């Protein structure tokens with residue numbers, strides 16, 4: 626395997642809320658074409674780390690580098706435009722639009738946050754082609770003309786991922802992408818995540834450890850705001866400290 630290309634890294638990342646230290650001294654490297662899981666018990670700091678990386682929170686300590694640029698002090702819309710995209714930023718799937726129209730709308734929003742830069746009509750042909758390519762990439766072609774409202778829960782989440790991919794992220798952050806899904810949908814979404822990670826990095830918070838074992842190349846375990854362990858799934862799952870954390874001891 627080639628040396629992995631780091632696209633996003635944090636050094637000494639820390640976040641305090643008043644006297645409470647929610648994230649302490651976290652180092653994280655996210656690599657191109659890899660699926661990286663962030664796991665840990667409730668309250669470990671996973672959401673806070675996501676908020677820091679996407680700049681919804683400004684860290685009280687440490688630095689974040691994305692594609693060689695120090696983004697520690699940049700606002701969230703800037704980093705989204707640069708290609709650091711979190712799934713829920715545009716998770717507004719419009720229920721009364723078709724799958725195709727939802728993806729077309731997403732493709733016309735350059736950063737998923739602002740609509741003032743809509744592209745001209747002359748770009749429509751390529752817009753339709755790009756929309757169909759994206760829909761095919763997530764396996765929704767047969768549901769192309771269905772109303773989003775009529776999709777199963779799992780397929781709605783898949784459509785959400787497709788609208789996120791419309792922003793062509795370099796790093797895609799997914800917050801519990803399988804939450805609330807049945808086994809069949811979990812397998813479909815797992816396949817899609819592997820597929821989208823072929824040409825971008827994916828960082829995901831996931832509670833389903835079987836999913837983590839199946840699709841993640843690298844796992845970071847947080848506990849009480851600090852990194853408890855990291856490595857491939859097998860290594861971290863055999864770590865006695867990780868076992869203890871998950872047993873609640």
Ligand code: ADP
Pocket residue numbers: 642645647665666667668669670671672673674
């Ligand atoms: P996780 O996502 O792993 O469950 P969180 O990042 O949501 O953990 O929370 C980590 C800790 O930080 C928790 O103890 C939580 O109560 C605390 N926390 C999160 N956000 C805030 C905030 N805005 N103000 C105060 N405490 C917070």
